[in-house]
Amino acid sequence: MHTNIYLKEEESEWIVFLHGMGGSSNIWFKQLRAFRQKYNVLLLDLPGHGESLKGLRHEINPTLEGIGVDIWEILDTHNIKNAHFIGISLGTILLRVMASQQPLRVRSMILGGAVEDLNLFAMLLARIGNKVKALVPYMWLYQLVAKILMPRKHHKESRTAFVLEARKLGRNEFMKWFSLYTSIVPSVKQAKQKLSSKRIPCLYLMGSEDYMFLESVKKNLDYQANEQLIVFQKCGHVINIEKSKEFNMESIKFIEHEKNIQ
Numbered sequence: 001m002h003t004n005i006y007l008k009e010e011e012s013e014w015i016v017f018l019h020g021m022g023g024s025s026n027i028w029f030k031q032l033r034a035f036r037q038k039y040n041v042l043l044l045d046l047p048g049h050g051e052s053l054k055g056l057r058h059e060i061n062p063t064l065e066g067i068g069v070d071i072w073e074i075l076d077t078h079n080i081k082n083a084h085f086i087g088i089s090l091g092t093i094l095l096r097v098m099a100s101q102q103p104l105r106v107r108s109m110i111l112g113g114a115v116e117d118l119n120l121f122a123m124l125l126a127r128i129g130n131k132v133k134a135l136v137p138y139m140w141l142y143q144l145v146a147k148i149l150m151p152r153k154h155h156k157e158s159r160t161a162f163v164l165e166a167r168k169l170g171r172n173e174f175m176k177w178f179s180l181y182t183s184i185v186p187s188v189k190q191a192k193q194k195l196s197s198k199r200i201p202c203l204y205l206m207g208s209e210d211y212m213f214l215e216s217v218k219k220n221l222d223y224q225a226n227e228q229l230i231v232f233q234k235c236g237h238v239i240n241i242e243k244s245k246e247f248n249m250e251s252i253k254f255i256e257h258e259k260n261i262q
Helices: 032-036 064-077 090-101 120-132 138-149 153-166 171-195 214-220 244-261
Strands: 003-006 014-018 040-044 083-088 106-112 202-207 227-232
Touching: 014 090, 032 040, 032 244, 040 064, 064 090, 064 171, 083 090, 083 244, 090 106, 090 171, 106 244, 138 153, 202 214, 202 244, 214 227, 227 244
Parallel strands: 014 040, 014 083, 083 106, 106 202, 202 227
Antiparallel strands: 003 040
């Protein structure tokens, strides 16, 4: 996987950013300046995304767990013993899985546009997508999903950013990643069950117009497990782009608070 590292100081805290399906590390462009002033930052492109030339190496049966192992290997390569993690969309699912694999290395989690469950509409969309994905250009399907997730005029910037990045993905790689959606719900539930006693500090940052996923986050929020939720008004799914200043402020405030009490 392609990585970019921004080193502030050896003793500074590490922040690792995980993007969503079809995106790349470029979607963190509104976070990079604010975070690299205070922390060491690792950006990575998931397999087949952005500048990562190689796709999913678990070709026969790619799994979220296998991708998590790959990312931990990257952190080992850079001698990153622990970090604060920030994910968006599919990146939040990967973050949950990774935390269940090595919880002692996750100092805190920030989940933006978190995917906790699939509502009936999302499940129907996934099933239709699976049936037609071999018949239509993959970008048609991706643009349709982006339009459904981010339908309003003020969602246009984030919708455009994800569609532009998705063009680099290619049809074959898109098919592999799309197939992982059937494992989202069981992977999240299994990961949360493993983490129930770990109480890793967790902050959800959601948009009030994230019609697909906000309600499931509210329903599954566990305050006793050290989870918090902040909802930004007039904002859709890709919250780090639409509400970048608020996203940065709340994320840094949360990290600093957790850093001081650990």
